[in-house]
Amino acid sequence: MARYLLSKLFEAALAIWGVVTIVFFVSRVLGDPTVLLLPMGASQQDIDTLRAALGLDRPILEQYGIALLSMLRGDFGISFQHTRPALDVVLERMPATGMLAGTALFFGTLIGAVAGAIAALRRGTISEFVVMTAALLGQATPVFWLGIMLILFFSVQLGWLPTGGSGSLAHLILPGLTLSVFVSASIARLLRSSLLDIMREDYVRTARAKGLMPRTVFFWHIARNALIPVVTMIGIIAGELLGGSVVIETVFAWPGVGRVIMQAIQAQDFPVIQAGVALVAVIFVVTNLLVDLLYGVLDPRIRQR
Amino acid sequence: MNGIFRTTVFMGATAVALIGSPALSQENDTVTIALRVAVNTLDPHMTASVGSDLSVLSHIYPALILRGPDLKLQPALAESWEMTDPTTWRFKLKSGAHFANGEKLDAAAVKWNLDRVRDDAVGARIAAWFELVSEVTAIDETTVEVKTSSPYPALADQLSMFLLLPPEWAKTHNPANETMSGGPYVVKENVPGDHITLAANPDYWGPKPEFETVIFRTIPESAARTAALEAGEVDLITGVPATEIKRINERGAAEAGAIDSIRMMLGKFNHQKAPMENLKLRQAINYAIDKEGIAQAIFDGNATVANCQLLTPAYFGYNPDLKPYPYDPEKAQELLAESGVDLSQPIEIEIPVGTYLQGEEVTQVIASQLQEVGLNVKITEIEFGAFMNKQLKARDLAQIAVQGLAWPTIDADGMLTMFAPGNVYDYWNNAEFGALLDKGRASVDPEERKKIYADATKLMCEEAGALFLYAQPATYGISKRISWQSRGDDWVRAFDMTLRN
Numbered sequence: 001m002a003r004y005l006l007s008k009l010f011e012a013a014l015a016i017w018g019v020v021t022i023v024f025f026v027s028r029v030l031g032d033p034t035v036l037l038l039p040m041g042a043s044q045q046d047i048d049t050l051r052a053a054l055g056l057d058r059p060i061l062e063q064y065g066i067a068l069l070s071m072l073r074g075d076f077g078i079s080f081q082h083t084r085p086a087l088d089v090v091l092e093r094m095p096a097t098g099m100l101a102g103t104a105l106f107f108g109t110l111i112g113a114v115a116g117a118i119a120a121l122r123r124g125t126i127s128e129f130v131v132m133t134a135a136l137l138g139q140a141t142p143v144f145w146l147g148i149m150l151i152l153f154f155s156v157q158l159g160w161l162p163t164g165g166s167g168s169l170a171h172l173i174l175p176g177l178t179l180s181v182f183v184s185a186s187i188a189r190l191l192r193s194s195l196l197d198i199m200r201e202d203y204v205r206t207a208r209a210k211g212l213m214p215r216t217v218f219f220w221h222i223a224r225n226a227l228i229p230v231v232t233m234i235g236i237i238a239g240e241l242l243g244g245s246v247v248i249e250t251v252f253a254w255p256g257v258g259r260v261i262m263q264a265i266q267a268q269d270f271p272v273i274q275a276g277v278a279l280v281a282v283i284f285v286v287t288n289l290l291v292d293l294l295y296g297v298l299d300p301r302i303r304q305r
Numbered sequence: 306m307n308g309i310f311r312t313t314v315f316m317g318a319t320a321v322a323l324i325g326s327p328a329l330s331q332e333n334d335t336v337t338i339a340l341r342v343a344v345n346t347l348d349p350h351m352t353a354s355v356g357s358d359l360s361v362l363s364h365i366y367p368a369l370i371l372r373g374p375d376l377k378l379q380p381a382l383a384e385s386w387e388m389t390d391p392t393t394w395r396f397k398l399k400s401g402a403h404f405a406n407g408e409k410l411d412a413a414a415v416k417w418n419l420d421r422v423r424d425d426a427v428g429a430r431i432a433a434w435f436e437l438v439s440e441v442t443a444i445d446e447t448t449v450e451v452k453t454s455s456p457y458p459a460l461a462d463q464l465s466m467f468l469l470l471p472p473e474w475a476k477t478h479n480p481a482n483e484t485m486s487g488g489p490y491v492v493k494e495n496v497p498g499d500h501i502t503l504a505a506n507p508d509y510w511g512p513k514p515e516f517e518t519v520i521f522r523t524i525p526e527s528a529a530r531t532a533a534l535e536a537g538e539v540d541l542i543t544g545v546p547a548t549e550i551k552r553i554n555e556r557g558a559a560e561a562g563a564i565d566s567i568r569m570m571l572g573k574f575n576h577q578k579a580p581m582e583n584l585k586l587r588q589a590i591n592y593a594i595d596k597e598g599i600a601q602a603i604f605d606g607n608a609t610v611a612n613c614q615l616l617t618p619a620y621f622g623y624n625p626d627l628k629p630y631p632y633d634p635e636k637a638q639e640l641l642a643e644s645g646v647d648l649s650q651p652i653e654i655e656i657p658v659g660t661y662l663q664g665e666e667v668t669q670v671i672a673s674q675l676q677e678v679g680l681n682v683k684i685t686e687i688e689f690g691a692f693m694n695k696q697l698k699a700r701d702l703a704q705i706a707v708q709g710l711a712w713p714t715i716d717a718d719g720m721l722t723m724f725a726p727g728n729v730y731d732y733w734n735n736a737e738f739g740a741l742l743d744k745g746r747a748s749v750d751p752e753e754r755k756k757i758y759a760d761a762t763k764l765m766c767e768e769a770g771a772l773f774l775y776a777q778p779a780t781y782g783i784s785k786r787i788s789w790q791s792r793g794d795d796w797v798r799a800f801d802m803t804l805r806n
Binding site: 042050084156165256 | 348522
């Protein structure tokens with residue numbers, strides 16, 4: 001187990017280094033942030049002075065070396081736009097993102113799992129048709145449009161909930177709901193097809209022939225196996241949501257990490273881009289690790305390897 | 306049954322208790338202003354963004370001079386100011402002004418602030434505004450003298466965007482994320498990316514502000530801003546799409562309107578790229594575009610067509626004698642035929658996306674009207690950062706670039722200088738125009754300057770130095786409990802607002 005974790009950790013470090021390196025060079029090739037930081041009409045001399053102050057006038061490999069060494073110490077530099085440590089700028093947005101992602105993941109998985117199971121068990125009935133149509137609609141509806149519609153109905157028409165922002169549970173309901181719709185739709189569709197596949201397996205028929213209770217067959221033999229692809233999917237969605245949902249954060253003025261990274265990209269604020277990308281990479285690596293460990297719990301054959 | 310009922314009631318009660326009642330209606334002593342972009346930094350010397358950072362900070366830090374809603378300068382910390390000779394300014398400060406920590410807001414503090422932005426080691430983003438300042442002297446406690454290396458008639462205007470930090474405090478604190486008020490408000494709560502709440506400063510040396518609490522909320526999405534206004538959560542929003550104005554007024558929950566901003570929209574010509582060096586072609590393009598039609602169709606009549614110049618009437622140096630090129634596609638075709646230009650060659654029109662109010666729609670109209678007179682045009686949509694890099698760094702602008710230009714001092718010097726040879730923004734390279742601007746800058750006599758800028762604008766019009774379009778409307782929506790005088794620059798300030806009765 002220790003060896004397994006160690007090799008995973010090594011892979012993770014390699015992945016993060018790779019991402020950070022690519023982003024470092026690509027962002028610097030694409031543009032010069034000084035032209036965006038300075039006011040209209042700044043002269044070439046102003047541009048040069050600021051470039052020197054930000055250390056952007058040094059050879060790119062030297063900049064890369066300095067950046068990499070600082071990153072090892074957890075220092076991503078001072079944000080060009082925010083003029084304070086880039087890591088703080090990103091990390092202070094994490095609680096909001098975590099809260100939204102957690103809500104969407106919890107309710108999305110719960111609703112998606114129940115809906116997917118109903119659709120598989122009630123195959124060919126009207127309930128399967130209703131569930132699957134709803135799931136298809138949920139997946140196909142642009143979150144942007146859904147978000148605006150919910151705001152107009154619940155906030156402007158009824159006046160029940162705030163239109164956006166954060167600070168209380170009431171603020172969390174609409175963005176959480178919008179995001180849950182998307183999550184549950186994906187999970188319901190995947191779980192249904194996965195369940196249907198497993199139900200056709202020989203060992204399921206054997207279990208039924210043994211005279212096991214239908215409930216035992218479902219939970220012990222079918223569901224456990226059917227969950228493997230679903231867990232993978234949840235892992236991917238969790239990684240995506242924790243990296244910030246730019247569209248939802250924008251529509252609901254939610255102060256999450258997605259918006260701050262997006263803004264940094266637009267402003268070519270290199271330190272924040274790097275801190276943000278490194279953070280997202282860490283999140284993906286950790287969720288993947290958790291998914292790997294969960295496989296072992298679900299399937300003893302994976303555990304023994 | 307009973308059990309289920311009890312559970313439901315319990316859950317309902319819990320939900321209500323957890324959610325609480327969202328603060329939908331506002332207290333009388335509170336005003337809420339929606340910002341389009343989040344406040345990035347609290348250091349007023351590290352940002353040039355009037356519409357967000359500086360507007361919020363102007364409640365906390367005092368300025369020598371303020372620009373009022375009528376776009377005229379008003380005394381703030383400076384009681385009066387005068388140009389004693391072409392390169393010397395004197396500012397007389399109010400006495401008794403101080404920061405909340407007791408630090409004096411005197412001539413020495415003003416000097417320290419002007420020295421700070423001019424210090425290369427600080428890397429102040431607004432250093433360019435004070436490039437011409439050569440020396441600052443505190444004559445006595447309430448008199449500051451500013452020397453400039455050459456005449457700088459717009460210095461007072463520029464100072465209206467310059468906020469003052471407490472020098473002693475700044476030695477031991479980081480102004481990027483802390484504040485020490487010297488103005489009417491103090492920061493009560495700051496949730497980056499969400500909102501900043503300000504409370505009236507009990508130690509303020511000036512008159513007590515109208516509102517006890519001011520909340521700036523960041524709402525990046527336009528439809529969500531309108532929703533927040535109509536739900537009564539915010540009192541002022543900006544950047545309303547022109548076509549929404551009528552609908553907001555019809556629905557009646559709030560009011561909306563537009564006035565001309567100081568931002569002029571234009572098609573910037575890259576005279577260095579063929580065929581834009583051809584005068585007749587440039588004039589033909591100006592004849593080919595139905596400016597009035599764009600103002601009516603896209604902006605619902607809320608935009609004013611440019612009078613063949615980059616300046617709106619609000620600018621010093623505006624030339625009242627110029628008239629726009631009329632919409633005359635036949636004349637355009639004639640000129641194109643005379644120009645001898647190969648009409649089949651591709652002409653690229655660039656537009657930075659999501660930057661200007663309905664800029665993409667306007668660009669569509671321009672492209673189709675240029676096609677109607679026989680030009681082979683194609684549109685390139687480009688991200689704003691990449692656009693600025695292309696313009697200033699790579700110096701490789703497309704033949705036509707649709708963009709908006711404004712100069713915060715509202716003076717021809719500055720706005721027109723962006724088209725002077727040698728300026729990083731210039732793609733025209735007209736020596737005669739450059740010479741006129743140099744002459745304008747060397748003079749401090751307003752009448753003489755006006756005459757010089759009249760010549761410069763006339764020259765640019767005749768030479769069709771750009772495709773002159775319209776002044777971008779400053780659109781806004783306001784709640785019915787507040788009055789606020791709409792303005793053409795980007796300042797949004799609670800101290801310009803009053804409660805309606």
